[in-house]
Amino acid sequence: MFSSSGCCGYLETRDRRRGAHMVRLTRAQQQERTRAAVLAAAREEFTEHGYAEAKIDLIAERAELTRGAVYANFPSKRALYLAVLIDTAERQDTAGGAVLPPASTAEALGAFARSRLEGLPLAGDGPTVRQGRLHSPAGVFDEAPLRGALAQVTRLEALLLALALESGAPAAPAVGGVPGTGGGADIDGGPGAGADGPRVRRVRLAELVLRMVSGPGAPLDAVFDVGDPFDVAHACAHLAGLDLADAWNPAHLPYVTPARLCRDRWHPPEESTDLLTGRRVGFGGDGVIALLGTGRLGAAEEAVRSALPDDRVTVVVVTDDPAEAGRLVRLRVGDVTRCLRRVFPPEALPRLRLILDDRGLFAPALGLPGTDDGTEYAVRVRRGTVVARAGGRGAAHAAATAAVPAVFPGART
Template sequence: MVRLTRAQTRERTRTGVLAAARAEFAAHGYRDATIDAIADRAGLTRGAVYSNFAGKRALYLSVLAAGAEAASSGARVAEVRSPREALGAIARTWTGSGLAADVLDDEPARTAYAQLLALESLVLGLALERLGRPGRGVRAAATALTLLAGAHHLGAAAPGFPDPFDVVAACELLADLPPDHGWPPLYVEYVSPALPADDPWPAELPPAGGHGVVHVLGLRRLEAAEESARAATGSEVTIAIVTGDPEELQPLARLVLARLHGTLARAIPEPARPPLRLLLGHDADALVAAAGLTTAGDDTEAAVRIAGGRIVARATGRGAGHAASHAPAVGAPR
């Protein structure tokens, strides 16, 4: 018999716990499921479950994220040629993927979810713009997500209401929402320039070809992703999402990113998908280390400009993405 390594044993245990949790949540819902019942289904002790997951919410979000990731693989994109068609496709894809209110039952989780929704709205709004919507499309995308989330909660409280086809039609009408001119925010005019630097950047890490901007953002600062997304014209932008509470909040971020990936795969044609890379977990941690940050938490905001495989500029604090994106790309390989 082949002896499993400690990592393999842990992964097998986590897989068993997730399978048990999926069955328990399907049978009893989030509110009535218990860790004890999940442990019984998995044939483990309560302590063994807690040694792998922070609690019931982390387990629930991990189950949802795994399902969303599996569903997005091999997804077939809808026939979309306009912002109106994209909003309808987004609505059909997103329907039913909202979160129950009792899952986000504390301030850190609610704040993180609000920022994740802002990031989701940014990516979808940029896609609407690339499909021809005039002006800034973020407000139309955010309004669509608001409508869809509200319909999800109302549908749970009053099954059969509202009519999902009417909700999709209402989202399509948001293509005609007046252009949103709420960018840039006033404070970016007062952001200090990025500081020049000359440090190596690992060739195996994004951005591709060693040219672009890496924007490190904590879960409380994700709305700032728009700074680098809009300022780094013609450059690849990578957003490294970090948190000081990975056991509790990282599953939430993983779920939203999986949902966003699935929405893009099903509702947005490849040419309209924004050139914005979103990384989480170990992939994000590698970028944080390469950028030279010693700590990173939910309020982190930092950015580096990469050129010629080297860091040529650094910025930290509010407006870091804007500052780094406007720094000259003057590096050269050595």
């Protein structure tokens, strides 16, 4: 027989042991733990063997999971590779102190290039070679759709860098009184214009810089075969002196079908994360909302340039391949945004909001049957009402420039 004290001690010991075994993770916690294990194992595998030679079976073995468990979290090796790059970049991201405005365009470009090259391995041996394997995407973009998405997201990156450059660079004076010879073409109005007059369009300049510092998920050979990456950054700064006569005059805009005026009640989707600020934002306010597939991201500039100065411009990226194309957008935009935050103060950063709609929230909110990589659709919202709609090429321009009367009836009930 147990004494009362002995019995109590036995029960306490039993309960402690039982409690240790009774700890149960929620389904979400277990999924997150499994996902973290897969990412860690994949990072090791990609670092050792590179993307092309890495094997899902070996990743599963490293994670002590089944092959099916890996695919349950990531539908393809490419999706897993992009997720590893995103996770690695987010882990390395550190918030800096206050940023002073760059004194010149050259200083801004040099600082941007150094920031982008900072996260990439320098040429050499040992650990650097291993890191090079992780960041070398040989084989990742063998399929045409993803190559197309990469080209389009690069155009979006160029726009973001250009808008930051334009925010602090007044139009250069013309040489010999000839317009357009002062290093760029004026932009009239829109978010790119400041209180002291029009700004110089810097998109072509930004595109040149991004060719030299292409960022994560792009081939590294173009950087490292040239020479010292610091020389590359120095060369980027010198690009500021080029006279590119950059002008905003797309040939198709005069022929774009005008937006259709309407009075549809606006039921905004739930809040989403703005890729440029990292903050949750709502969509109940006035402004222009452009839905662009990953094959049409270059049209984001039409929304920005065509909008009124006080418009809130929201670019919503949609795709029928969120696992791969969606992750590519998140990776590249995240990287260029981190670089911009290190170079430009908050007031100089692009004012547009950039949303990755990988849950398909906006199509039903706008009454669309669906979206895909070729989607180009835009609306203008005023006081809780969709007052203009446009679809197809030039949709963002059409919606932003729609001739909506100042006094417009409310939404139909």
